[in-house]
Amino acid sequence: MQVGIAAISYHLPETVLxxxxxxxxxxxxxxxxxxxxxxxxxxxxxxxxxTAVDLAVAAGERLFTESGIDRTSVDxxxxxxxxxxxxxxxxxxxxxxxxxxxxxxxxxxINLGCSGFVYxxxxxxxxxxxxxxxxxxxxxADTYSKFIDVEDLSVRSIxxxxxxxxxxxxxxxxIGPFVYGTDGKGAEHLIVPTGGLRAPVDEASPDDGYIxxxxxxxxxxxxxxxxxxxxxxxxxxxxxxxxxxxxxxALTMADVDLFVFHQANTxxxxxxxxxxxxxxxxxxxxxxDAGNTVSSTIPIALRRAASQGRLQAGDxxxxxxFGVGYSWAATLLTWC
Numbered sequence: 001m002q003v004g005i006a007a008i009s010y011h012l013p014e015t016v017l018x019x020x021x022x023x024x025x026x027x028x029x030x031x032x033x034x035x036x037x038x039x040x041x042x043x044x045x046x047x048x049x050x051t052a053v054d055l056a057v058a059a060g061e062r063l064f065t066e067s068g069i070d071r072t073s074v075d076x077x078x079x080x081x082x083x084x085x086x087x088x089x090x091x092x093x094x095x096x097x098x099x100x101x102x103x104x105x106x107x108x109x110i111n112l113g114c115s116g117f118v119y120x121x122x123x124x125x126x127x128x129x130x131x132x133x134x135x136x137x138x139x140x141a142d143t144y145s146k147f148i149d150v151e152d153l154s155v156r157s158i159x160x161x162x163x164x165x166x167x168x169x170x171x172x173x174x175i176g177p178f179v180y181g182t183d184g185k186g187a188e189h190l191i192v193p194t195g196g197l198r199a200p201v202d203e204a205s206p207d208d209g210y211i212x213x214x215x216x217x218x219x220x221x222x223x224x225x226x227x228x229x230x231x232x233x234x235x236x237x238x239x240x241x242x243x244x245x246x247x248x249x250a251l252t253m254a255d256v257d258l259f260v261f262h263q264a265n266t267x268x269x270x271x272x273x274x275x276x277x278x279x280x281x282x283x284x285x286x287x288x289d290a291g292n293t294v295s296s297t298i299p300i301a302l303r304r305a306a307s308q309g310r311l312q313a314g315d316x317x318x319x320x321x322f323g324v325g326y327s328w329a330a331t332l333l334t335w336c
Contacts (some may be wrong), residue, residue, distance in 0.1 A: 004173020008303040009063035010164040018042035039266025043160025043291030045145040048214040052083040055163035056141040063165035076133040077107040080116035114323025116295035124168040138166040140295035149210040149222035160291030164299035173336030186326035189229040194220035257315040263287040263297035
């Protein structure tokens with residue numbers, strides 16, 4: 001049975017935070033240096049009352065409109081987010097209801113970040129190959145802006161909010177094989193340390209909190225990223241994953257038409273491209289106007305690559321997601 005990607009749509013929040021706006025709010029911020037280091041001009045941020053569930057629903061609705069796909073034909077929903085509305089119920093169930101999907105359709109959350117899209121493709125492909133589903137809606141959405149202290153320019157300049165909807169179905173194209181990896185020892189290097197049950201916070205005592213976009217104070221400690229450690233991890237893990245995937249598929253680098261990696265930032269991507277000796281014309285980078293949208297960077301990049309003519313029917317594409325966890329995953333797909 002062939003399994004492929006039938007359609008991708010994405011949604012970015014209305015509010016735009018550009019480098020000039022960040023500089024106006026903080027004199028230490030130098031727009032030209034940030035652009036040179038990250039490749040990012042602006043990023044979109046969710047409104048104070050807008051959540052990852054809202055973004056996911058918007059992306060799903062856009063996919064149904066743009067592709068003309070009947071929502072009643074979806075028989076499984078996978079929702080990847082690290083910013084759920086509630087501890088319970090499952091966010092996928094909430095999204096299922098708001099999208100009006102069939103009662104017979106399954107719905108499940110996966111809590112993964114930068115590797116989440118590739119993991120989601122693996123799960124969707126497995127559901128279809130095993131006969132449990134024939135058409136899977138994979139939604140990715142994150143709102144890291146709600147975890148970031150406005151004074152932390154190192155992460156505020158990188159991350160943007162966004163969502164994507166990807167329809168995976170039996171039919172044309174192909175997905176696989178897959179390789180995965182995890183190193184939980186790196187968890188502390190990209191983490192929101194408080195707010196869960198390990199380290200709960202008291203919303204009634206915000207004095208120890210931090211300010212997020214929109215001027216609201218949140219209790220607890222904000223997102224922490226040890227940039228050098230995350231960089232070192234990525235430079236080691238990604239090339240190894242690429243080589244492992246090529247070996248598993250009995251292919252060489254020359255057999256891949258386009259490489260689409262998690263759009264972390266241009267410094268990271270360029271270092272990986274050079275280490276792997278990938279020609280510029282076969283390496284896709286497009287994050288200037290959206291930033292690092294975590295689990296949605298790869299599907300957004302795929303949609304944009306196709307729109308720009310960089311991706312044609314029949315092309316073999318390598319996808320690699322890597323980051324928070326530490327977690328990584330890679331796969332090959334044939335575009336259709």
